Amino acid sequence: MTGFVFKSKFLEQLDFSLYFLPIFEDGKLESYFVFRSKHFSEGIPPELFSKCQNIKSIFYLKHSLIKKIETNNIFLQNSVFEELIKLSSPSQTVLEKSSLTLGQRINTNYLAVVISSNFKVTDYSQPEREFIKFYYEINKFKEVFFNPLVFIKDYHWIVLFSTNKNIDKNVEQIANILKDKLHIFEFYIGISSYHKYWNLNTAWQEALAAIQFAKSSNSSKNIQAYQQIGIFKLFTNNKGDIICF
DSSP: OOOEEEOOHHHHHHTOEEEEEEEEETTEEEEEEEEEESSOOSSOOHHHHHHHHHHHHHHHHHHHHHHHHHHHHHHHTHHHHHHHTTOSSOOHHHHHHHHHHHTSOOOSEEEEEEEEEOOOOSSTTHHHHHHHHHHHHHHHTTTTTTSOEEEEETTEEEEEESOOTTHHHHHHHHHHIIIIISOOOSEEEEEEEEEEGGGHHHHHHHHHHHHHHHHHSSOOOOEEEGGGGGGGGGGBOTTOOBOOO
8 A cells, every 4th residue: 555644844843744545436536644753764564554454344344334324314304395385374382393303394385296207116225326416416416405304205306495596407407417427318497486385285196197298298498487387287197198189
């Protein structure tokens, strides 16, 4: 293993040097071991490498446990969406319970953006892994998106926005995340109208209808707002399919 040593006049005054040893994971540089030594040397004692290996094992075990807990929490949050879409009237109890589970306050109004991807599943765990990637990518833009809520249901990814401000730009950003970050190029995005949190089932159904309308129409458009369906709402069934006469 090779690394590098850092020396400076300041460190010389303190009478020590710093040694940096790289830690690679899957061929990628993840972090460094940093050692302090009073005596400069081009080599490091073998017993130090043994200690490094033990520390590295503990570090990766801790990292793995943290990731597992985070993943479980992400899927636990889906129960919130399931409970919210069952509401038909305001419920302070559900509101407080959901806010506590999510770690953020549930707002009064939401707009649903639902993503239906057509990537080919090679194993049963792939949809979950893809969703976790999507979840983390969306949360990188949390402040820009005004703290959205992200869920998965029936292999659809749901992003709830508490404001319809800049919704076109936000949806465009989501499309860019799918293409540039997750390399998913076949997808449909349905956008609902703005609804109260106790009418989220309506928002969910509207977004699904918009997706189905986009799939059924001859247009190559893969992003569809429910409000833009217009008069065609009269000629679609509850699944969003266009009815032929």
